[in-house]
Amino acid sequence: MKITTTLSTKTDKHTQKSEILLRLIVGKVNGKAVAFRAKSRIFVSPERWDATAGTIQTDIRTTRVMSAQKRREVEEEKQALQETSSNLSALISEIKSKFLATPVEQITKEWLEDVIDRYRFPEKYKFNEEKPAFFATLDLFLNKHKLSEVRKKNFRVIYRALQRFEIWNRTTLDLDTITQETLRDFEEFLRVENTFFRKDERSNKWSCINEDYKAVYEAYPETRTPQARGQNTINDIFTKLRTFYLWCIDNGKTTNNPFRHYKIEECVYGTPYYITIEERNQLYKADLSARPALAIQRDIFVFQCLIGCRVGDLHRFTKANIINGAIEYIARKTRDNRAITVRVPLNAIAKEILERYADHGGDKLLPFISEQKYNIAIKEAFKLAGITRIVTIRNPTTGEEEQRPINEIASSHLARRCFVGNLYKQVKDPNLVGALSGHKQGSKAFTRYREIDEEMKQDLVKLLE
Incomplete structure (x- = not known):
């Protein structure tokens, strides 16, 4: 199936516009090529029609020598052409959608005209609809x-x-x-x-x-x-x-x-893996002088480890978020419901990082890059810092356990886990940790951090001596 467009040779005397014509090429049906033509009910000036591409020309440029009035007229025409082009694209998409949902033997010229009419003039059919689709x-x-x-x-x-x-x-x-x-x-x-x-x-x-x-x-x-x-x-x-x-x-x-x-299954999560404070410091102290751009993103990751925010919130931070030695923000994930301000005091390392990039330019708190590139940089920094230990994860697709080097699966969310996991290991109060991480009260996320680590196991076994 294919839809092509041409411009009618007839021009309206009053508007000086011509109608765009559509040709729906169905393909071969019973060995015969089948195609239908119909009027689109969309009009455009012939001088704004690209006959080769079968599209509306919307790239009209203004020049400095134009008067203000002329420039305004050109901008208005450009906007109108863009709207017309969007209407044409939307109509073609609607025809394709209806075509795919209709048996090929029911595709006729009348069918095509009906689809166009219903799309262009929906008010004509309102009274036939008893309820919204x-x-x-x-x-x-x-x-x-x-x-x-x-x-x-x-x-x-x-x-x-x-x-x-x-x-x-x-x-x-x-x-x-x-x-x-x-x-x-x-x-x-x-x-x-x-x-x-x-x-x-x-x-x-x-x-x-x-x-x-x-x-x-x-x-x-x-x-x-x-x-x-x-x-x-x-x-x-x-x-x-x-x-x-x-x-x-x-x-x-x-x-x-x-x-x-219909029963929705319970979500199953593996035990959260996160880097220890020692590993975080190892990453921070790693010599990345040969990779200065990577060193910047390493510092941003360590900063995120120290404040525990989501990456979406991190990238929104500006210098105005620093208030009296702490970072303050409303967590984006919950702000529409609770609008509770999260305040995290900055420790010495966090302040050191902010001081290092205080003059980076712009209003952003730190020199951020896109989330995708940030995640790639995190993996590379882990590898160069020698943080490559094997962790057990749950494959989200198969549900099976897998063993992977932590550097291969490290991402921005690992910084949040580092913050929450290490705090929760010291203070088993989810509401206290949640006040710093932005988790809502009673969040199920904390139940996954009730992990008995190797050190705890050794201490427990010693009780039997």
């Missing part, structure tokens, strides 16, 4: 329900996965008819979606190897190719989906609750 209700939930930006972003990932599931299963999701079987089908889809892709070892790029699924993914892609999803990830997806359904029930959108007979 599934995704319209999900949009309403995301706009009305109190959610942090991070959680909204996570819901959007689920949103697109549901759109792909709907097309792939050739079904229509409906609040009133989704059952526990639908949920199980969606769970199975989440487990196998990654098998539709393969990574090219030379280019290091992922590509879709399932021809039937390729068009589905092109309609609703992700910035990151779907990877194998473990049970904890799937549990998190269904917990969020259940939150949406409970909101729908509370707000009278439906009386159906498919989760009544």
